[in-house]
Amino acid sequence: MLKKVIFLIMFSLVLFISSCSNVSNTTGIYVVLSKKQTLNDFSIIINDLGKNPEQFELTLDNENTWNLIKENELYRITFDHKPNKKSGDLKTIFPADT
Numbered sequence: 001m002l003k004k005v006i007f008l009i010m011f012s013l014v015l016f017i018s019s020c021s022n023v024s025n026t027t028g029i030y031v032v033l034s035k036k037q038t039l040n041d042f043s044i045i046i047n048d049l050g051k052n053p054e055q056f057e058l059t060l061d062n063e064n065t066w067n068l069i070k071e072n073e074l075y076r077i078t079f080d081h082k083p084n085k086k087s088g089d090l091k092t093i094f095p096a097d098t
Contacts (some may be wrong), residue, residue, distance in 0.1 A: 024088075028078040030096055033071055042066040044090070046077070056081070058090040069093060 034055070035045040042060040047053060058079050060066045069075065074096040081088030 024080050024082050026078060026080050026091070027088075028076070030074065030076055032074055033069055036066065036069070036071055038066075044069065046075075055086065057087045059087070060090050065090075065093065 031046040033044055034047050037043055037045070042063055042065075044058050044060065044066070046056050046058060056079070058077075075093050076096050077093045078091045079088045080091060
C-alpha cells in the first residue's frame, strides 16, 4: 500500500512539473514583412495575413537571411513562439510565389 501511495505522489509531482514547462508553438503562415531592424540582433516585424491579423517581431539567427529578405514582400514562414507572445524565432522563410 505504501508503494502505491509513493508512486501516486511521484506521478502527480512529475505531472505537475511537466505542466509548468516552457512550452513553445511552431506556426506556419503567409506574412508581409513590414520592417527590418538591427538593434542587438537581426529581427523583422511581420503582419499576419490570417483571419485575425497580428503583428510579430521575429529574431533571425543569420545575417545572410536578413540581407536577402525585402520589406513589403509576401513570404511563407515558420517560426517558434511562446503562447500569447508577439515575438519569436524565425525558422524558415520562402517567397510566397514558390
